[in-house]
Amino acid sequence: MLSFESDYTTGAHPTVLRRLSETNLEPLSGYGTDPYCESARQKIREACACPEADVRFLVGGTQTNSTIIAALLRDTEGVIAAKTGHVSLHEAGAVEYTGHKVLEIPQENGKIQADVLADYLRSFYADEAHDHMVFPGMVYVSHPTEYGTLYTKAELTAVAEVCRTYGLPLFLDGARLGYGLMSRQADLTLSDIARLCDVFYIGGTKVGALCGEAVVFTKNNTPRHFMTITKQHGALLAKGRLLGVQFDALFTDGLYFEISRHAIDMAERLKEIFAAKGYEFYMDSPTNQQFVILTNEKYAELKESVAMTWWEPYGGDCSVVRFATSWSTTEEEVSLLETLI
Amino acid sequence: MLSFESDYTTGAHPTVLRRLSETNLEPLSGYGTDPYCESARQKIREACACPEADVRFLVGGTQTNSTIIAALLRDTEGVIAAKTGHVSLHEAGAVEYTGHKVLEIPQENGKIQADVLADYLRSFYADEAHDHMVFPGMVYVSHPTEYGTLYTKAELTAVAEVCRTYGLPLFLDGARLGYGLMSRQADLTLSDIARLCDVFYIGGTKVGALCGEAVVFTKNNTPRHFMTITKQHGALLAKGRLLGVQFDALFTDGLYFEISRHAIDMAERLKEIFAAKGYEFYMDSPTNQQFVILTNEKYAELKESVAMTWWEPYGGDCSVVRFATSWSTTEEEVSLLETLI
């Protein structure tokens, strides 16, 4: 069975696993205080060109989103997100569970538009009854978005400027950040993101780690008692080494970028083979997630030999189907897929 | 200064106040266990033609909404509401504060459409990833709606049927229920509502009381330990008599209905005077809230002598402005308004 189901179907990159083995018997202190965590923090600071960054390691994406959002918001505040944002739709209400509303605004290709955001904020404060409403307290964007699309530097800068104007922290969900940074259309670098955002995270789970997300606070703005906050959210690993060693490996000799680029190369080949056979794409995605329109008949047939993700109905007896590549996708797999479509 | 600002600008109906005075020195047990609460409960059961109803008294609207919603939902569930629903927009995130998402669906004239609701539910359960989403756990409607509009018997029946199909309790926010029941276009009676809804409340604050909302559980479905739940929500009055005496007065000799009808009469006159002078209405409201389109100039001028509520911009240098009548609005006030518009 070929697998293009998601970017979390295989384990960790072999180098990551090897480092876990090599360090396995060293006794290390817990809760993120070990030297591998410290080393990983330092390497990430350097990769972000942000020496003052504070880096913390959490375990998974939903957990990271709900912990960061709850840590940054006051009780009366909500988080602004695109209607299609992961925190709006696919996190089981984890944000609301911590007491906060997700303030959904319209999106385009999965992205928040700066002018739409500005309009929302302007009319919120213009409304005389806004004291009876949820205050906007921060802005959430994902990059790549849930549709695999990317913000340009101009777009994210514009969003960040609106945030600054209204004093709102900008939080970027980088669960698939590597694939965004290594996209052939990438316009934003890691240091751009560190400069424009108040906090973001570098996804490990979907980019070569067994688990783990590296949260980067870029403006000396780590919430007070953040370790206690993560513990309260069930996000503090006793064996913090598991996260430290993995991120240390990923940020040694550019491994994170290299394996992300490989996934992009595989995605570009995958695009080519679908395009060559006349398939259409639901959206033009420059990253590792490709949304292809299949007839329902073709989908049913392909399902016998390929794992992929049904996304949504398209109309005309067709469906949108997602094919994802990852660091572990091989050329052989793509070639084999070519013979099946 | 003439006041058409809202239906909560004056105190209580004089009969209500008189009963508070007459009973003032009687020593009564607390927390809703006194005989006036019991008497009010019995009268409300009769008015609803629902002998098995369980009636509880809470203090205000937002409090009642968030308490009922939190009491009915499991942690993994949210409440479906119209995008324009009071719980969606104007309750300071009180529902989310208790951990629950408001699942907003499109509306028409402030109302949920049964087919839109059914579509939403159908596609929720069709989505293979729905375990990663917030489960729909109940449906919230307001009647009259935030725009003063009313459900017809057919409409509410259709919504209730969708709810039954999916096993969802139907909750009706009746903060202004009296004005809906006494509307000249009223199609739903109190007993219809008791039959169709699983829980609803009869607004007191906006219909002649100093405060108070009477929650009616119609299907032997009061959540377990509901008194403890209300206390936990800060909604349990030590002097429960304040609510019992008021609702007992309001449901004696049809006072609640009589004063609601008066407000409707005043609203109909108000409509006439605006229409006669060529004003247009933003929406055709058959209840005590009228949404009139005024030029911004006219609005600015009128503001000098009339309290009203600016609602939203209309375009073309005009605004939507709300005029509300209540049990205390007099014919003289409406006539005076006529001279000013």
Add this chain to the structure above:
Amino acid sequence: MLSFESDYTTGAHPTVLRRLSETNLEPLSGYGTDPYCESARQKIREACACPEADVRFLVGGTQTNSTIIAALLRDTEGVIAAKTGHVSLHEAGAVEYTGHKVLEIPQENGKIQADVLADYLRSFYADEAHDHMVFPGMVYVSHPTEYGTLYTKAELTAVAEVCRTYGLPLFLDGARLGYGLMSRQADLTLSDIARLCDVFYIGGTKVGALCGEAVVFTKNNTPRHFMTITKQHGALLAKGRLLGVQFDALFTDGLYFEISRHAIDMAERLKEIFAAKGYEFYMDSPTNQQFVILTNEKYAELKESVAMTWWEPYGGDCSVVRFATSWSTTEEEVSLLETLI
């Protein structure tokens, strides 16, 4: 049936009710913005000798406690309270419902001892693992306490000093404050309390109002967006006038103090009649709640004609029973009780 069950068995002081009637038909703006609220605020500021105080009106005691505590604490913090504190035991978990732990410490006669508090704080910060624990975020005291006892000026000053040392706000629950201020053993004045506490409330519900608690922030320390916070907690009355008019009446011509003194006079007489007949007291209470030890036989007999509150078993076939006086207790009632005991 004689009633000494509690201080919330009768309605409002007649002057309070009269003022509600007199102002009933004036159209007033909602949510605490009316002139009676403003006037009450000003009178309370004066009574507290605290011109910079910010005064807000909430509806009931549990609601006020949970709203204030949630508003002052960060997510990682809890509130320190005596084990016997109302927030610890008798508020249905309303504080925990907002996400905060009540950090219980030992008490004496219902009071927190400054040295016990200091020890608690010292050992908390001495514990190397305190990042894994709930941080102390504020201190809660009640005055009078749940046992009717009072802090002396020296005691409250000492507690306040510990709070200052550790940067913790001191919150005083004054649900029965009038009875504490007018006690014959009162050592603390309203202005002392305003000076020593960061926030406290003046109870209305149990001291002559139908409902209502006046929260006083004394140090320019009102939490940001406090109105929104109260709405979110279901504690914001649309008809804020109900609270404003009542507190305005209570703080006009010293009514609050006068009726509190009356309740104390009645409690002192009650103490005399019990003492004269040889009854013993569970605790020496200088306020309106008296805890008398009755044989279970006597209790059962008295129950036929007197409402009172069973408190706890005492041993030796006896029970602790609470008798409460209030502004509405009459000399006749106490004399009648004398004939029954």
Add this chain to the structure above:
Amino acid sequence: MLSFESDYTTGAHPTVLRRLSETNLEPLSGYGTDPYCESARQKIREACACPEADVRFLVGGTQTNSTIIAALLRDTEGVIAAKTGHVSLHEAGAVEYTGHKVLEIPQENGKIQADVLADYLRSFYADEAHDHMVFPGMVYVSHPTEYGTLYTKAELTAVAEVCRTYGLPLFLDGARLGYGLMSRQADLTLSDIARLCDVFYIGGTKVGALCGEAVVFTKNNTPRHFMTITKQHGALLAKGRLLGVQFDALFTDGLYFEISRHAIDMAERLKEIFAAKGYEFYMDSPTNQQFVILTNEKYAELKESVAMTWWEPYGGDCSVVRFATSWSTTEEEVSLLETLI
């Protein structure tokens, strides 16, 4: 530096790591649906002699405790725990953060006594005001306890009987369960625990895994939508394989028990060497945590070469210090410690 600081200072047992490597490139479905999770579930069911058990894998201890507790309790309920329980003291308020009070009762050697529990419940329901209090909703015990002590079969049976009488689920925190099962004084087997408890977990993090806790619902009582609940709590790993493969390895050929026994053997030797040199123990612990009384001078000296955990002051210039062994402790390490004490 010798390390006896805790049982989570080293990585995973080599067999566990090896299995992660061997399965690393197999594409597997996410969120706990892969065949290794299924295999681990089956093996755990067998080890528990509980074929109907439902087994779920979460990531860490605090997370597991707060997720299980929130999943089992209604809003009005709290969890009964020993004052020294991990959920009471050392989880950063994670339980309260989900809205629930920890109802602390007295303990003996870290254990709840059945009669103390019964008394607590009896007097709760005897209190006429219990509707104003937090209802007991479940009972939490840890085994081994935070002090390394163990329940006997008679003790846990008695606690379980009280739970049954009051209809309360019994939850056992087995973060260190292996060390309890393999203790030389072990009286309870895994199948006893499965029979007596409604839910418990088998700790992986502290017993040979990199992370992971296996939650066992023993009575067909998994909370509805439990996967959604875990996601909402940030406890659902995308790469569920990380947990499945590890527990599959730990429950193959008795590895979990074998490595736990090794830790016990090391702890017994450690006890011997301390006892031989005349040291006293704070408590007689039959498991892998040993609480030794050291003079502060000795502690300071030993700290130079041994990592251990300062626990609490003992008086007389002494301290209680914890030494923990684990699956990875070697005989050489214990012998080396012997030379230093």
